[in-house]
Amino acid sequence: MTLRQLRCLCEVIDARFNLSLAARALHLSQPGVSRYLKMLESELGVPLFVKAKNRFTRLTPAGQAIADVARRTLRELETIPAVARDHREGDAGSLVIATNPGHARYSLPAVMERFIKRHPRVRVRIRQGDSSQVSEWVQGGEAELFISTGPTEPNPELALFPCQAIHPVVLAPARHPLTLKRRVTLHDLCACPIITYDTEFAFHRNIMRTFHGARLRPDILLSASDAEIMKIYARAGLGIAIVAHSAYDKTLDRGLRAIDASHLFNSTVLHVGLRRNVYLTRHLIAFLQLFAPHLKLEDVRRAIAG
């Protein structure tokens, strides 16, 4: 039994049982593919394919069972070059993180500082995009992981790990009436012009759902994609900003007060997303341990493999 035979088996299945197609994909001639399949079948002593007339039509149960093992095995083999590369690069190497601008700006810097201090030779790249973009980058291998909230629908190619809850806070200028309240209500918020994220943000949809659920129509004065912008307008007294709590820094944002709103709105969960069936480089593991220390490596591996 050779790897070529197994690759052949899998490729023929992927080519919907067209040997010519599979041959092209494998950089082989059609007779070559035919031979390999025949060899494999005769070596295993069991037919793998059902042939109608002179065409391959589908797998036998044996073929299905064996193709499953073959696929798993080939996938695993493909990680070997990745392992080698990881070690070849020593403490260098690269790490591409895909994340939303907000998290790149607020959640990541503290972690990145520590990571870079510990792994100075790793070239880190932070790609910014919306939830669906970052997810596509990871699926396509353009990024090792993404850090994103957003309603990432279940995807068999990706493994998601919840990391932290992002809850909304209300930002208002220092002596704004709301800052005097012990506990603000949705009605209180609706009394003021509101500044928040653009409609395409999950955060926006999240808070709007809550308002509408309470049959309220908030006055969205301004929406933006960048919390810094919102803070400027809020500081100027044009309205109150509803932003992710991570966007507020007590010392940096002196002119603003943060008012807890976690009792009003649902929190969203920040997820780390990895592509399944990939080799976890040492740098990726190191980064995960810094960014999401609660994740157990073994659990991550299991989720990646399953």
Place this chain on the structure above:
Amino acid sequence: MTLRQLRCLCEVIDARFNLSLAARALHLSQPGVSRYLKMLESELGVPLFVKAKNRFTRLTPAGQAIADVARRTLRELETIPAVARDHREGDAGSLVIATNPGHARYSLPAVMERFIKRHPRVRVRIRQGDSSQVSEWVQGGEAELFISTGPTEPNPELALFPCQAIHPVVLAPARHPLTLKRRVTLHDLCACPIITYDTEFAFHRNIMRTFHGARLRPDILLSASDAEIMKIYARAGLGIAIVAHSAYDKTLDRGLRAIDASHLFNSTVLHVGLRRNVYLTRHLIAFLQLFAPHLKLEDVRRAIAG
């Protein structure tokens, strides 16, 4: 990257870095092995071995990581012929069950009857031995599974699954004074001559531990390896028998009464044991579903793989 290269890598490690030894095991010449390792290293672009002078001494971290993957992969590949054989045999095939004589006699027949009815063409063989024998048979591939109690120490080669509790019962002739008691005590038992299993049985050691823990010295009149023998003597009124509850059948053993003793002695647990990293044939799975319907196939697979 070829399978031969990976096999070579693993074999050289197993041969404690002696290429000549590994070559013999691989049915290759020594230069062949040398070549393969060199090819692998140059192909992966990373040294796998640490060489002192002109000897291989140990693995590099990269070598270790890659050898781990290689071993997993090779093991998985080896299951392919097993899968093929399983399907080649269709509804025939064979199943070797290793178990203790007692379980072969009392626990198994009911299950076997159903199994054979459903899988009439499977050749089943029941091998009888003590706990350590059955465990060795399974480890050595001479049996597919064992069914055994006994103090099977944790073994990385085996996966154990608890199946049922075996609790001791006291068997006494119909009008024996003990049968009148509502709840027997250890003292009550010590007042009679006792018939039980031989000392090498875990069951024997188990009940003796209990007696000794209560500072009692029971009068072991007779010990045997076969509960049928014990029942004969108990029926004759020579003593009371302490046996596994599974050895007693209300209708077959008319002359005897079973007296619950589960409050006196520890129960032992009947385990099914499988070798790790093997392919689970369809017949083995079918048998497991009959014998231990509480086991979820996925859990079994996971335990086998981990």
Place this chain on the structure above:
DNA sequence: CGTGATTACGTTTATCGTAATTATA
């Protein structure tokens, strides 16, 4: 006849062992 699988056959390439070589203790 066109598409797709198989068979036949010859060339190329890779595989692998023997023997010679180098290196270390």
Place this chain on the structure above:
DNA sequence: TATAATTACGATAAACGTAATCACG
């Protein structure tokens, strides 16, 4: 000088493509 790894080289086998053939629509 014995043991172990590497290099050199030639014989053998396998891998693979081209071309011819077969099978079906």
